[in-house]
Amino acid sequence: MSAREKILHAININKPELVNLPEVDMQQVTSYDDLLAKFTATLQSIGGQVLGLADINQIHSLINEELTNGHTVLNAINGITDDLNSGQDAITLEPVYKAFIKASIGVAENGAVWIKESQMINRLLPFICQHLIVVLEKDKIVSTMHHAYQQINSFEEGFGVFIAGPSKTADIEQSLVIGAHGARSMTVCILNKDF
Amino acid sequence: MKVKTHAEAAEKFIQDEPRTDWHDETLWFVREKRDRSMHGVNEWELLREWASKIKDHTLSNLDNYLIEFEEKAKANGIIVHWAADGAEHNQVIIDIIGENNIQKIVKSKSMLTEECRLNEFLHSKGIETVDTDLGERIVQFRDETPSHIVLPAIHLKKEDVSETFHQHLGTEQGNNDPQYLTEAARQHLRSKFIEADLAITGVNFAIAETGGFVVCTNEGNADMGAHAASIHIACMGFEKIIPKAEHLAVYLRLLARSATGQPITTYSSHYSKPRAGQQMHLVIVDNGRSKQLGRADFRNSLKCIRCAACFNTCPVYRRSGGHSYHTAVSGPIGSILTPNIDMKANADLPFASTLCGSCSNVCPVKIDIHEQLWKWRQLIVSEGYVSSGKKIGMKGMAFVLSKPALYRFSGKAARGFMRLFPFLFRSKKLNPWYRQREMPLALKQSFTEWYKQNKKA
Numbered sequence: 058m059s060a061r062e063k064i065l066h067a068i069n070i071n072k073p074e075l076v077n078l079p080e081v082d083m084q085q086v087t088s089y090d091d092l093l094a095k096f097t098a099t100l101q102s103i104g105g106q107v108l109g110l111a112d113i114n115q116i117h118s119l120i121n122e123e124l125t126n127g128h129t130v131l132n133a134i135n136g137i138t139d140d141l142n143s144g145q146d147a148i149t150l151e152p153v154y155k156a157f158i159k160a161s162i163g164v165a166e167n168g169a170v171w172i173k174e175s176q177m178i179n180r181l182l183p184f185i186c187q188h189l190i191v192v193l194e195k196d197k198i199v200s201t202m203h204h205a206y207q208q209i210n211s212f213e214e215g216f217g218v219f220i221a222g223p224s225k226t227a228d229i230e231q232s233l234v235i236g237a238h239g240a241r242s243m244t245v246c247i248l249n250k251d252f
Numbered sequence: 253m254k255v256k257t258h259a260e261a262a263e264k265f266i267q268d269e270p271r272t273d274w275h276d277e278t279l280w281f282v283r284e285k286r287d288r289s290m291h292g293v294n295e296w297e298l299l300r301e302w303a304s305k306i307k308d309h310t311l312s313n314l315d316n317y318l319i320e321f322e323e324k325a326k327a328n329g330i331i332v333h334w335a336a337d338g339a340e341h342n343q344v345i346i347d348i349i350g351e352n353n354i355q356k357i358v359k360s361k362s363m364l365t366e367e368c369r370l371n372e373f374l375h376s377k378g379i380e381t382v383d384t385d386l387g388e389r390i391v392q393f394r395d396e397t398p399s400h401i402v403l404p405a406i407h408l409k410k411e412d413v414s415e416t417f418h419q420h421l422g423t424e425q426g427n428n429d430p431q432y433l434t435e436a437a438r439q440h441l442r443s444k445f446i447e448a449d450l451a452i453t454g455v456n457f458a459i460a461e462t463g464g465f466v467v468c469t470n471e472g473n474a475d476m477g478a479h480a481a482s483i484h485i486a487c488m489g490f491e492k493i494i495p496k497a498e499h500l501a502v503y504l505r506l507l508a509r510s511a512t513g514q515p516i517t518t519y520s521s522h523y524s525k526p527r528a529g530q531q532m533h534l535v536i537v538d539n540g541r542s543k544q545l546g547r548a549d550f551r552n553s554l555k556c557i558r559c560a561a562c563f564n565t566c567p568v569y570r571r572s573g574g575h576s577y578h579t580a581v582s583g584p585i586g587s588i589l590t591p592n593i594d595m596k597a598n599a600d601l602p603f604a605s606t607l608c609g610s611c612s613n614v615c616p617v618k619i620d621i622h623e624q625l626w627k628w629r630q631l632i633v634s635e636g637y638v639s640s641g642k643k644i645g646m647k648g649m650a651f652v653l654s655k656p657a658l659y660r661f662s663g664k665a666a667r668g669f670m671r672l673f674p675f676l677f678r679s680k681k682l683n684p685w686y687r688q689r690e691m692p693l694a695l696k697q698s699f700t701e702w703y704k705q706n707k708k709a
Binding site for chain 2: 059060061063064065067068069070071072073074075076077078079081085086087099103146147148151164166167168169179180181184185201202203205206207210211212214215216217218219220221222223224225226227228229230231232234236237238239240
């Protein structure tokens with residue numbers, strides 16, 4: 058008998074009698090009146106930054122500013138430029154100083170944003186860049202994770218991630234250090250208009 | 253080498269009193285952060301209830317969910333392996349390493365691979381792995397094991413880490429700044445991520461309806477490894493299954509808040525397909541879990557989501573340290589999981605508790621941990637796995653306590669003896685109770701006698 062058959066057989070014999078799956082009652086789940094205020098406060102409390110954008114063209118000036126400073130920038134936001142291809146590997150991505158990525162959802166209760174593979178173009182990009190800039194439309198902020206999963210199909214693409222703030226660790230004496238292996242900072246630019 | 257029992261190892265741990273106090277206070281601080289975070293969620297108790305019931309349902313239909321999960325995962329291009337025990341798990345991994353001629357391996361935190369002793373096994377075959385979680389890298393340099401499932405190096409002070417990094421990474425001697433030390437590890441591990449051809453990760457949740465899985469980290473190390481290497485192996489105990497993606501909302505709201513007080517981990521990564529040109533493997537492991545599923549008293553333990561809230565709240569864990577438990581998963585949850593795998597070797601662990609119940613109160617999936625500790629004690633005693641001293645003592649106690657007249661007589665005799673020969677009771681050799689405790693003053697009267705005398709007044 059293969060390991061698979063052995064395991065499934067043992068589970069079949071040993072599992073308890075079938076019990077029902079409970080319903081998650083959305084009526085009982087918190088929802089926030091001022092989603093942007095809650096999102097901003099939460100993200101700032103976990104080391105993230107929030108910036109207001111009147112229109113998407115402001116991203117251009119942010120990018121130009123970095124380029125003037127001699128930094129390597131990768132912009133993965135659709136409709137601006139498309140200078141990134143998915144074939145890039147870790148060695149070519151490692152020098153990226155700032156990455157610009159669009160997110161589909163923001164979650165007020167925990168400051169997380171949902172980014173799917175097609176938005177980051179290369180899976181490694183949001184992690185390997187030194188600083189991460191995320192663009193999020195204001196009306197895409199939801200109250201909780203339950204609301205978020207109602208709106209996204211979390212496994213529709215090969216990869217997707219909720220990111221909440223910069224990479225961090227407290228493994229040395231519980232002292233919080235920002236910038237463990239991933240991005241050293243995370244800024245969410247809230248866009249007031251669709252683009 | 254004989255493995256020290258929890259009591260023996262703890263005795264050594266508490267010899268350094270300031271460090272014991274520091275360990276105790278640091279973990280209690282994490283528990284307080286959890287409390288503050290939990291109070292910010294109105295429906296917290298409801299979330300615990302849902303989390304517990306979803307797992308109850310899942311365990312009652314586990315084989316079907318695993319079959320569904322496997323089918324979907326395969327359709328997504330993931331190669332699925334099954335392993336009945338730790339040895340099979342390790343074999344699956346070394347086979348993949350051999351077939352692909354892999355030279356460089358990075359590994360993010362996976363308590364399952366610790367349970368299966370993967371690093372040790374690969375090392376014995378001449379293959380080195382680099383642990384990439386900062387805490388795990390620290391203990392790996394020191395040739396130690398993690399002492400906590402979420403905070404692997406919590407038994408160490410920054411001076412220890414500084415010395416270790418000075419030896420292994422050439423950092424400045426005596427520079428104890430956590431920022432400086434973390435930066436050194438970042439630079440060191442970035443090169444490892446980029447060079448690696450295999451990344452091994454754990455799995456926090458596996459979703460039956462989609463065939464995908466979720467990995468949670470704060471550091472980003474699992475993602476740095478998995479997205480850079482050409483092969484990714486994710487290892488999971490089969491109890492990581494949940495039915496639907498929407499259930500992730502319940503567990504992700506509970507996990508980080510229970511673990512460290514954060515509203516969510518920095519990264520909650522959802523993997524469902526390998527990227528172009530990448531191999532993605534998934535190893536589903538039993539290693540005693542199906543046996544535990546059959547133990548009605550203990551199957552609840554399989555609901556665990558490895559948040560370690562029970563560690564941080566436990567008065568025994570906080571004052572004895574994770575290494576005293578001599579198992580990969582220590583703390584209260586480890587003490588109810590490990591006797592299932594080897595009752596004799598882990599017979600001491602269910603006794604490493606005050607049965608205060610705090611672990612059950614903080615558990616986000618409502619495992620009745622303290623009740624299971626008590627039930628394991630009964631099973632371990634009936635199977636004869638306790639020391640003869642404890643056995644005789646318990647039998648004598650039961651005999652005396654069941655006979656009121658004898659109990660009254662013994663009490664009187666003991667009080668008399670204590671007054672007449674106090675040195676006998678203050679001998680650490682003769683009285684093990686006295687080793688870590690002060691003896692009470694022996695009163696002339698028992699409470700019963702006092703009560704009878706004062707009742708009328």
